[in-house]
Amino acid sequence: MKVSPRELEGFVRQPPAGLRGVLIYGPDGGKVRETAERIGRSVVTDLSDPFNVTVLSGDEAEADPARVADEAAARSLMGGRRLVRVRDARDRTAEALANAFSGPDTDTLVVVEASDLKAGTGLRKLFEDKRSDLAAIACYADDARDLARVLRDSFEAAGVRVASDANQFLLERLGSDRMATRTELDKLALMVGQGGVLDLETAMEAVGDGAALEIDSLITAAADGRPEGIVSGLDRAFRQGESPIRVLRTAQGYFQRLHLAASRAAEGRNPADAVKSLRPPVFFKAVEAMTRQVARWTPTALAGALARLGQAEIRCKTTGFPDEAECGQALIDVARMALRAGARRAR
Structure with missing residues (x-):
C-alpha cells in the first residue's frame, strides 16, 4: 500500500x-x-x-x-x-x-x-x-509547508527566536535534503544560543549553499527569458548534489509568487508595489529581478509556465524519461515563454 x-x-x-x-x-x-x-x-x-x-x-x-x-x-x-x-x-x-x-x-x-x-x-x-x-x-524534497514546520520545530526546541527576514532566507535556501537542513539548523542554533535571536546577517553568513544560489540564477534566467544559460547552470547544480525535483519545486514556488504579484499588477498596482505586497516579503536581493519580471509576464502566461513546471515534475516521478533532461527542457520552455510574453508586452 x-x-x-x-x-x-x-x-x-x-x-x-x-x-x-x-x-x-x-x-x-x-x-x-x-x-x-x-x-x-x-x-x-x-x-x-x-x-x-x-x-x-x-x-x-x-x-x-x-x-x-x-x-x-x-x-x-x-x-x-x-x-x-x-x-x-x-x-x-x-x-x-x-x-x-x-x-x-x-x-x-x-x-x-x-x-x-x-x-x-x-x-x-x-x-x-x-x-x-x-x-x-x-520522500521528496520538502515543500514550503514541510520546511516551515521543520524550521519552527527545530528552533522552538533549541529556544531560538528567528527574525522574519532570516526565516524567509532559510526557507529559500534550505530543503533539498532533510539531514542537511537539520545540520544547518543545529549549527545556527548553537551559534545563536538558547534565548538568542537569529538575524538575517548571521543566517546569510552561516548558510553557504552554492547549489541553491545556482538554482536562484537558473530560475531568474528562466523568468527573464534567457534560455541560453540554463543547461550549463543546471549541470553545475546537479554536480553539487541538487535533484531535478528540488529544482522544479523551487521554480514552482517562485513562479507562484510571481503569478500573485502579476495578478495584483493586472488589477492596477505598479509592478514594484505588487512585489512589495507579497507575504512573506521577497528577499531583498531578488526584489529588482521580480519587479522586472512582473512587468514582462501576464497572469495567463505565468499560469502556462506553472503548468509546464508541474507537468515536468509529474514526468520525473512517473516516466522513464531522464529526470535531469526533463527538468532542463522545462526550464528552457519557460524561458521561451518569457521571451514570447515580453514580445507581446512590447507591441
Whole structure:
C-alpha cells in the first residue's frame, strides 16, 4: 500500500498493527533516513541494539537471500520486537525481500531504504501492491509547508527566536535534503544560543549553499527569458548534489509568487508595489529581478509556465524519461515563454 503525504505523520508515529515491511525511498536521502529511523524507533528504543536490530546493505541482501529470510523470521531472544534495516536497496533487492515476506509471519519489522525509484519497478511494485502488511513511503524534497514546520520545530526546541527576514532566507535556501537542513539548523542554533535571536546577517553568513544560489540564477534566467544559460547552470547544480525535483519545486514556488504579484499588477498596482505586497516579503536581493519580471509576464502566461513546471515534475516521478533532461527542457520552455510574453508586452 502507498502511504500518502497526508497519512505520513500518523503512520510514522504509530505504524499499523500487522505491518511486516515498509519501503522508504526518494531523492531526499536525508528524509529517507530520518523517516526510517523514526519508524524503527516505534519497534526498538535503541537503533544500535545488537540483539534486536540487524542492518544489511542491499548488496548483502542480494548476495544472501536466505539470511534476509532468516532475519525477518527470527524472534527476539531478549524480549520485545526485532527490527531489520536494509540500507541502499535497489530494484534487484526485491527478489530477496519477496522471498522473506513469503515466510512465517512474525512481529519483526523490515525497514527498507532506497533512493529514487520509478513507478512499477521491482521494489515499488512489491511494497505498493495490494498486501496490507507492506507499505511504501515516498520522500521528496520538502515543500514550503514541510520546511516551515521543520524550521519552527527545530528552533522552538533549541529556544531560538528567528527574525522574519532570516526565516524567509532559510526557507529559500534550505530543503533539498532533510539531514542537511537539520545540520544547518543545529549549527545556527548553537551559534545563536538558547534565548538568542537569529538575524538575517548571521543566517546569510552561516548558510553557504552554492547549489541553491545556482538554482536562484537558473530560475531568474528562466523568468527573464534567457534560455541560453540554463543547461550549463543546471549541470553545475546537479554536480553539487541538487535533484531535478528540488529544482522544479523551487521554480514552482517562485513562479507562484510571481503569478500573485502579476495578478495584483493586472488589477492596477505598479509592478514594484505588487512585489512589495507579497507575504512573506521577497528577499531583498531578488526584489529588482521580480519587479522586472512582473512587468514582462501576464497572469495567463505565468499560469502556462506553472503548468509546464508541474507537468515536468509529474514526468520525473512517473516516466522513464531522464529526470535531469526533463527538468532542463522545462526550464528552457519557460524561458521561451518569457521571451514570447515580453514580445507581446512590447507591441
